Amino acid sequence: xxxxxxxxxxxxxxxxxxxxxxQPDSRPGYLGFLVARNKLLEVCRSLRDEFxxxxxxxxxxxxxxxxxxxxxxxxxxxxxxxxxxVMKTQAPRDNPTVPSLCSLYPGADFQEREAWDxxxxxxxxxxxxRRILMWEGFAGHPLRKDWREPFFEEDAKPFKSRWPEGHFIxxxxxxxxxxxVSYPPDFDPGKWVPDKDELLYGGLQSFEEDSxxxxxxxxxxxxxxxxxTHGVFRMVVLLEGERVVDLKPVMGYLHRNHExxxxxxxxxxxMPFTDRLDYICSMSNxxxxxxxxEKLMGIQPPERAEYIRVMMAELTRFLNHMFSxxxxxxxxxxxxxxxxxxxxxxxxxxxxxxxxAGSRMMCNYFRFGGVARDVPEQVLDKIKTLVHDRLPRKLxxxxxxxxxxxxxxxxxxxxxxxxxxxxxxxxxxxxxxxxSGVPYDVRRADPYSIYERLEFDVAYGIHGDIYDRxxxxxxxxxxxxxxxxxxxxxIPNGPVMAGKPQFQVRxxxxxxxxxxEGPKGELGFYVVSNGKPNPWRYHVRAPSFINxxxxxxxxxxxKVADLVAILGSIDIVLGEVDR
Amino acid sequence: MDENELNLRPNQIPEELKGSxxxxxxxxxxxxxxxxxxWPMMFGLACCAIEMIATAASRYDFxxxxxxxxxxxxxxxxxxxxxxxxxxxxxxxxxxxxxQMAEPKYVIAMGACASGGGPFKEGYNVVPxxxxxxxxxxxxxxxxxxxxxxxxxxxxxxxKIDSESLKSVRWYQKGKIEPIPIPVLGPDLIDPxxxxxxxxxxxxxxxxxxxxxxxxxxxAHHDNQLD
Numbered sequence: 001x002x003x004x005x006x007x008x009x010x011x012x013x014x015x016x017x018x019x020x021x022x023q024p025d026s027r028p029g030y031l032g033f034l035v036a037r038n039k040l041l042e043v044c045r046s047l048r049d050e051f052x053x054x055x056x057x058x059x060x061x062x063x064x065x066x067x068x069x070x071x072x073x074x075x076x077x078x079x080x081x082x083x084x085x086v087m088k089t090q091a092p093r094d095n096p097t098v099p100s101l102c103s104l105y106p107g108a109d110f111q112e113r114e115a116w117d118x119x120x121x122x123x124x125x126x127x128x129x130r131r132i133l134m135w136e137g138f139a140g141h142p143l144r145k146d147w148r149e150p151f152f153e154e155d156a157k158p159f160k161s162r163w164p165e166g167h168f169i170x171x172x173x174x175x176x177x178x179x180x181v182s183y184p185p186d187f188d189p190g191k192w193v194p195d196k197d198e199l200l201y202g203g204l205q206s207f208e209e210d211s212x213x214x215x216x217x218x219x220x221x222x223x224x225x226x227x228x229t230h231g232v233f234r235m236v237v238l239l240e241g242e243r244v245v246d247l248k249p250v251m252g253y254l255h256r257n258h259e260x261x262x263x264x265x266x267x268x269x270x271m272p273f274t275d276r277l278d279y280i281c282s283m284s285n286x287x288x289x290x291x292x293x294e295k296l297m298g299i300q301p302p303e304r305a306e307y308i309r310v311m312m313a314e315l316t317r318f319l320n321h322m323f324s325x326x327x328x329x330x331x332x333x334x335x336x337x338x339x340x341x342x343x344x345x346x347x348x349x350x351x352x353x354x355x356x357a358g359s360r361m362m363c364n365y366f367r368f369g370g371v372a373r374d375v376p377e378q379v380l381d382k383i384k385t386l387v388h389d390r391l392p393r394k395l396x397x398x399x400x401x402x403x404x405x406x407x408x409x410x411x412x413x414x415x416x417x418x419x420x421x422x423x424x425x426x427x428x429x430x431x432x433x434x435x436s437g438v439p440y441d442v443r444r445a446d447p448y449s450i451y452e453r454l455e456f457d458v459a460y461g462i463h464g465d466i467y468d469r470x471x472x473x474x475x476x477x478x479x480x481x482x483x484x485x486x487x488x489x490x491i492p493n494g495p496v497m498a499g500k501p502q503f504q505v506r507x508x509x510x511x512x513x514x515x516x517e518g519p520k521g522e523l524g525f526y527v528v529s530n531g532k533p534n535p536w537r538y539h540v541r542a543p544s545f546i547n548x549x550x551x552x553x554x555x556x557x558x559k560v561a562d563l564v565a566i567l568g569s570i571d572i573v574l575g576e577v578d579r
Numbered sequence: 580m581d582e583n584e585l586n587l588r589p590n591q592i593p594e595e596l597k598g599s600x601x602x603x604x605x606x607x608x609x610x611x612x613x614x615x616x617x618w619p620m621m622f623g624l625a626c627c628a629i630e631m632i633a634t635a636a637s638r639y640d641f642x643x644x645x646x647x648x649x650x651x652x653x654x655x656x657x658x659x660x661x662x663x664x665x666x667x668x669x670x671x672x673x674x675x676x677x678x679q680m681a682e683p684k685y686v687i688a689m690g691a692c693a694s695g696g697g698p699f700k701e702g703y704n705v706v707p708x709x710x711x712x713x714x715x716x717x718x719x720x721x722x723x724x725x726x727x728x729x730x731x732x733x734x735x736x737x738x739k740i741d742s743e744s745l746k747s748v749r750w751y752q753k754g755k756i757e758p759i760p761i762p763v764l765g766p767d768l769i770d771p772x773x774x775x776x777x778x779x780x781x782x783x784x785x786x787x788x789x790x791x792x793x794x795x796x797x798x799a800h801h802d803n804q805l806d
Contacts, residue, residue, distance in 0.1 A: 023766055135668055135705065139766035142703050148702035150767070171701070176780055180667075180696075180707050181767045185784040189774040192765045223670055227651040231628065234670055253669040254625055257702030264701075273698065279723075281627035335633075345638040361626065361723060575625055 005057040006468055010051060011420075013071070018043060025088060029296070029510015029529075032086025040099050046412065047076060047085065048104060055079045056427050058513065058524050058541040059111035061119040063093070065145035070121055073526065079424045079438055081445035084513060085327050091121065100126035107427025110549050118143040118259070127418055128203055133252035133578060136195040139184050142260055149260065150175055156534045157264050167438025197236075204238040205247045215241050220560075224253045228331055228564040229572035230371075235551075235563070238556070242559050247552045251545075251577050258579040262538035267293055267368070267505050270538065275362040277540060278576040281320045283312040283353070284518040286366035291448055292367050292525035296507050299498050301556045305370035306450045307491040311383070312353075312365065314480040314487070318391065319349045320396075320519035321431075321473040321480075324571040328470065329402070332411050332567035345394050348386060355379050368417075368505050370497030380488070387484045395477055403474070412467035416554040416566035419464060426550045429543045430521025432570055435472045436464035442517035456483050466569040469572075473571075505532050511537075521542050540579055544572040593705075606744050612659075613683070614740040615645040616624040617733070622676065624741045625663025627690040627723040639726040644688055644733060653679040658736065661715075664692035664699050667768040671751065671761050677713045678758040682750035685739075691722045706768070713759060738741035 012032065016024045021039035025032050035043050047053040053076035057209045062071045069090045076085040091098050100123035101108040108523040115134040120141035123129060129311035130136065140147045151171045172178045196289035201219060223234035238246040251416040258277065262270050274289045275282035287309055294301070301309070326342030349359045356375050357363035365372050375383075402408055418428065423436040433440055439460040443451040463467025515524035521543030528537035547570050554570075555563050591598050623631060634641050641647065650656045653676045665673060677686070688709050691697030696707035709715060716739060719732035745751060760771040769777065 106673045137765060149701065151701045151707075153701075172707070177773060177776065179621055179770070179773075180700075180705065181769075183777060183781055184766055185781060187766055187777070187781045188764075189765065189769050189771075189777050194761065194763050194765065224669060225676060231623055231625070252704075253666060253672075254664060255666055255668065255704045256625075256664050256699040257704050261699065261702055276626055276698070327669065340637050341634075343633060344638065347633065347636075348747055349639050360725060361629065394588075544804065 014043065014046075017046070025086075027510075029508060031084075031511065032088060035087055035089045037091060037098055039378040040087075041101070041104065043087070043138060044074075044076075044101055044104050047087075050080045052085065053082065053217060054424055056105035056107050057084070057429075057515070057522060058526060058539070059101070059108050059115065060526055060527055060537075060539040060541075061096075061115040061121045061143075062537045063119055063143065063145045065093065065268050068093050072098050072115065072121060073511075074101070075524070075526075078159060079440055081440070083194070083446055086513070090423070096121040097124055098122070099124050100129075102126055105427065106425050107546060107549055110545060111427075114545075117141070120144060130199055130203075131252075133255040136197075136199065142257070143263075144357065150177075150180050150259075155264070156532065157266055157269060174484050181494040182317060196241045196442075200236060200250065213251045217245060221252075222563075228567065230327065230567070230572055233567075233572065233574055233577065235567070237555075237560070237563065239560065244555045244558050244560065244563055247555045247563070248550055249548050251574075254574045254578040256575075256579065258540065259538055263535055265535075266503075266533045267507055267535060268503060270535070271366065272362060272364040273363055274540075276575055277542065277579060278518065278520060278523075278544065278573045279361060280323055280573055281316040281519050282361060282363045283316040283365060284320075284516060284523060286363065287313050288514055288516040288518065288523045289451075289525045290351055290366040290368055291516060292512050292527045293505070293507065294516065295512035296510055296515055296527060296529055297368060297505065298508075299369045301370045301498055302495045303492050304374075305496045306500075306577070307487050308371050308375055310449055310451070310454070311375075311484060311487045311491070312356075312363075312371075314483050315349050315352065315383070317519045318477050319346050320571075321477050322346055323401070324475055324568075325398070325470060326517075328466075328565065328568040328571075329408070329565045334407075334410065338398075341394075341398060341401075342429055345391065347389065348562055352379060352383055352386070367497060367501060369499055370495070374496045380491070382482070384488055390476075392481055395474070395481075403471070408470075409467060411562075411565060412465060412470060412569075414463070414465050414467075415562050416466050416555050416558060416569060417464050418550055422553055423464065423550065427545060427546050427551065428521070428530075428550045430518070430571075431459075431469055431476065432547050432550065433521065434459060435461035435468040437462050442522050446515070448514075448516060452482050454486055466565055469569045505536075509530070515541070518543060520573065520576065521547060540576075542579060544570070544574075544575040545579070548572060548577060581804070609745060610741050610743055614737040616647045616648075617644075617646050617657045617736065617740075618650050618655065619646055619683070620653055620659045620676070620680070621649040621651040623662050624665065624669070625692065627662035627693070629722045630647060630726055630729060631660060631662045631689065634729045639730060641733060644730070644737065648735060653677075654681055656680055657683065658685040659674075659685060659713075660687045660689050661693040661709045662689040665709050666695065666704045667706055668704060668764065670706050670712060670768065671764065673709070674712050674759050674761050678761070682756065683748065685716045685736055686713055687717045687719065687736060689719045689729060689732065690724055694718045694720065707777065707779040709714060712762065 009423035021036040023034050025034050055077040057077050058075040060073050071088050071090050074087045115121045117133050131421050133395040185368050217240050220237045223229040224232040236248045274285040277285045322342040326339035328471040353363050354360045357365040372431040418436045420437045423433050439458045441458040444458050458480045459472045463470050507529040509529050511528045513526045515522055524541030527535050530536045555565050666745040688694045693709045699705045700707045717732045717736045721728050
């Protein structure tokens with residue numbers, strides 16, 4: 001990677017000012033700086049205030065067992081665009097403690113909690129360091145390399161034991177409970193007191209005591225089984241009358257151990273798992289993961305494959321925004337009719353996915369260095385009909401019914417406001433960030449694939465309310481169609497795969513962070529390779545998960561009915577929130 | 580008297596009433612009315628829920644089979660479509676919801692995850708199949724099953740209802756139907772029905788520390804217990 005003038009200057013400045021505490025990461029294939037723990041806050045403050053790295057994209061940990069340290073990796077960006085600044089800090093493995101960045105970047109909140117939950121890295125100064133994906137009381141920190149799940153077989157796939165002598169062994173048979181459980185040796189279920197969520201409920205507090213009428217405050221749980229929560233998400237809300245005073249999201253009800261499984265899988269085996277992250281837009285997820293691994297491998301897909309990728313990603317964006325607006329209307333009380341309109345168009349796009357990839361939803365279509373198979377001519381014709389005729393027409397129809405609809409406007413305007421400063425500080429991404437007036441789109445800010453060549457505008461709002469989020473999504477659909485028209489016009493002939501397809505790719509040691517502008521926001525994959533067939537660390541920067549950090553800010557002072565709409569406007573998918 | 584014979588006896592119905600009277604069995608009319616109004620619970624877990632929504636939408640439209648009324652409350656629902664990966668954190672709520680459903684109630688395990696853990700089976704937070712906790716009537720394969728597959732599953736459930744008899748159905752038997760004990764979130768998921776076994780195995784782990792702690796030995800121990 002070439003270093004620009006500003007980066008060289010930054011390096012010089014940091015080395016000069018902090019001396020020993022900041023050092024370039026010199027491991028082969030690694031980027032960025034290693035910062036001493038005690039100087040971390042100081043360095044970050046200087047980066048944010050003097051160099052404009054105001055957007056903390058990703059925080060995650062890496063366990064380098066059997067090395068005696070753990071590493072926390074930060075990816076900083078400028079909200080004005082540009083490439084990443086990677087910072088790492090190391091902590092001893094037996095007591096990993098790192099200062100929390102929550103005071104500088106509130107968006108680190110959930111990500112640090114996740115690192116604590118899954119890796120056991122303690123963040124000093126974090127306001128609410130509880131487990132986030134697992135429950136309080138769970139034994140161990142599962143992403144540590146020496147932690148083994150009950151169904152553990154081997155460290156890496158493919159497992160040797162799968163077909164000994166021509167027949168399989170059920171993994172249950174190796175477990176004494178014949179089930180996916182294991183307990184610490186001194187455990188007695190009779191004496192166990194389950195967690196009563198005291199920390200959770202106790203942490204709820206009112207912000208201010210300004211109202212003249214004093215009413216009794218009540219705690220209400222919305223979810224995990226609740227029609228408004230788009231899946232298994234839970235909000236613990238402190239109410240004063242009908243006004244939300246405080247809110248805490250509780251997630252993990254769909255925590256499917258994506259990262260632990262991903263670190264056992266080979267690189268290519270992970271591709272179908274990425275489909276199931278944000279299960280509405282599997283193509284975009286494939287894209288991000290393929291980019292990250294291609295960065296590590298140093299390969300470039302052929303031209304036709306790049307066009308096909310962009311085509312699929314933009315169709316996915318259209319589909320997702322259609323779906324999310326349909327369900328936002330659901331949340332506003334227009335039960336299912338707008339969704340029916342949305343799903344009708346979605347089905348047409350899914351038909352195309354089925355034809356090119358073989359599956360409607362879980363496409364598993366991208367490969368490292370291209371795509372799995374070519375798009376046949378008749379499918380291209382179908383896409384052309386959709387893009388030039390059907391979809392714009394239906395989008396106009398959709399908008400005619402909704403955009404100036406009185407009920408929609410009065411429910412959405414001025415509700416759930418997020419200011420640009422808050423949005424950047426909270427690491428919000430995607431349409432939610434842009435609706436707040438920050439025209440930050442990874443496709444423009446840090447272009448990947450062929451987006452540099454394509455003409456499109458970044459849609460953004462001004463007010464940062466639900467209505468602007470709706471408008472941004474509508475405009476993004478129009479821009480997607482614009483991109484699709486260009487792509488369909490210019491798509492070249494040629495191969496769709498660089499080199500010959502292979503099941504086991506060779507990935508040189510190193511780290512890479514691949515990110516794409518998914519429909520929900522910036523979707524990043526952080527992959528660390530040690531040269532073996534499976535990734536050493538595989539982390540997903542899930543936009544839905546991090547966007548939820550802003551829910552509390554947006555919901556403060558809102559009514560319960562608005563809270564449902566605010567959640568709908570963030571557009572979360574639980575598969576991605578909980579991974 | 581067998582069913583066909585009953586329906587075919589011409590003499591019992593006067594000629595002028597033949598257009599408006601049919602004779603059938605109680606089982607049949609009871610099953611017929613129930614099979615055509617199966618209300619699913621509005622309850623989505625993961626990816627499969629999206630296909631369930633697609634099935635409810637206009638192209639596939641399961642209201643053709645009388646299932647369009649999705650109820651968010653378990654008290655009003657007839658069938659629980661377990662649509663997605665069941666995690667340990669979520670299973671107490673699912674069992675509670677199942678217990679809250681009124682009889683007659685049915686369970687459909689939609690997709691690979693709900694049926695047996697699917698691609699996520701090896702995960703530390705995943706329950707390998709909902710049938711470890713609640714009884715399942717129909718399993719639908721697929722990841723996720725297409726809307727057609729879900730419809731097929733629902734039709735299979737209708738056939739199952741057709742074959743039921745008032746005399747033998749669970750909810751007309753004498754005695755109370757016991758609710759399923761709700762799992763507890765401990766250091767790992769605790770199934771209350773397994774507590775004695777857990778206690779025993781954990782204590783044997785303390786008494787003979789390392790060699791007995793290997794899975795093979797524990798398994799042998801467990802097998803002895805079952806005998």
